[in-house]
Amino acid sequence: MRIIIDAFGGDNAPVEIIKGAAMALNEFPDIEVTLTGDQERINQELELYPDVKGRIEVVHAPEVISMDEPPVNAVKRKRNSSLVVGLMLLKEGKGDAFITCGSTGATLSGALLRVGRIKGILRPALAPMLPNDNKGVMLIDCGANMDCKSANLVQFAMMGNIYMKKVIGLDNPRIALANVGTEDEKGNELTHEVFPILKQDKSLNFVGNMEGRDVFTAADVIVADGFAGNLLLKSVEGTAGYMTTVMKQEFLSSLRCKIGALLLKPGLKRLKKRMDYTEYGGAPLLGIDGVVLKGHGSSNAKALCSTVRQAVRIINGNVVQTIKDALSETSAE
């Protein structure tokens, strides 16, 4: 099994990305890694990891797509970028998965243009995980698709269901529709249209509509159009971040509080860990004809290593083929 990694994607590239790749190679003795990016810089960094260096191939890619470039243009123009070179290697079968922590837009455009959709999938979806008390909750779609049709959301539900079964190991994932209330009749035109379709779909354990406030409890897969899903995801991030900031301010506001916070350190550490979605790896781009994972832009080595772990599970879970099978079953009906 070979994982292709964009060594120049993300805020902490290439140092943390390469360090994370080395961590993953230590964790999984059976995998190999291809790093794309500036060969000289990568080789220089690899000196630090003599024990795994032999299992790393470097493919030179002198260009880098930055976070603020218009995605489609960048992907078309920068054919020698670490992102596009990585995607091409995946397309050519020279690896089993591709990981980048670079621009989300460029990853989406690049995956569509260079790797392509699974036949029958209308629109691939970006599907990150949020932490919860169980095995995490998948939010699909999270920004790949604005202005969705009901057929898109039905496919998101199908792909999320497969992922949670094959990768996360849930027997019967609860699928919910993001909405403004839990009652069946709640929502906008799109949710009104898709609700009965999801309800009638016997392949899904559809648990109905859910509200933003139940994001951590109501479901294993939350289906949304990319606009709403992105707002939902980022407001969760923003609220957790804001609460952490306010907590820090208050906990350092007096000597008494400082001593309290010191004693609470193990508890605060576990709180942080439980709210840390990087523990779950990156966001798979489901519906692409290959395993493509978008790691968080701020990924450090540990987060990158989690994303490799996730890639291994997706490959072992045979997710892409299972989606293809599900599509051919539906079309055969």
Add this chain to the structure above:
Amino acid sequence: MRIIIDAFGGDNAPVEIIKGAAMALNEFPDIEVTLTGDQERINQELELYPDVKGRIEVVHAPEVISMDEPPVNAVKRKRNSSLVVGLMLLKEGKGDAFITCGSTGATLSGALLRVGRIKGILRPALAPMLPNDNKGVMLIDCGANMDCKSANLVQFAMMGNIYMKKVIGLDNPRIALANVGTEDEKGNELTHEVFPILKQDKSLNFVGNMEGRDVFTAADVIVADGFAGNLLLKSVEGTAGYMTTVMKQEFLSSLRCKIGALLLKPGLKRLKKRMDYTEYGGAPLLGIDGVVLKGHGSSNAKALCSTVRQAVRIINGNVVQTIKDALSETSAE
């Protein structure tokens, strides 16, 4: 100034509602209150507040609209409900504002049917406040309007701007559009359509697109269609609630942590206060031809009192008339 209050709306009605009304009467020596609901029950409760009883009028309304009734039906059928009777009193000019902590749907339908829109307003909006480090941020719309058009969002921006100036006292409120990224070109069909209109509007300090993660920092007014706004609002609530639950679990997990938490009590209390949106009162229903406020369903006496405070400010700020003036200026252009 007379505030009409639905004594039978909300989870803690009538006890906490009446207690909150009494608190408000103590805070504001110049106001009077009308309570709607079961006369006997209210009078029984009022025995507890002999000092303010003389400033409270009770209007008998034997019916109650429950949280799970279909709103439009309930409002049409239950003409003797505490909600509808209160709205009718407002319509007839027998009070300057109406407050309920009952069903959001019934409040919306009731306000539209019994009080009516301001002439020229296409759709009224529900506009709660979220806490931030400044004077709070208004989220407009938050669930009154699914499937908005750009003209709706433009009016939401105008009304939010007026509210933050007249009620909150900001000189130049920052107005942002809820979106999936901060770049101008981000978004769905609706945001693409409304963005240039907001940008060109010289009456607004439009600061552009904002993401869910910047909800506490980016703006004083966040404009969204009701579907997205509701998801955003409730996911903020849900995340804060989930983090609080996880914190409690971790802080009680060992003796050391328990002692730490005890020392941190003042800090935790301030954290709670800073995250507590009930401090800001309820959600005004802007665009209705009268002051209508929807308090949180779980409001206690303190939250109800905050909502009365907010009503007083809205009346003093002359918000309804200012919206009318702004509309006539626009149509005169």
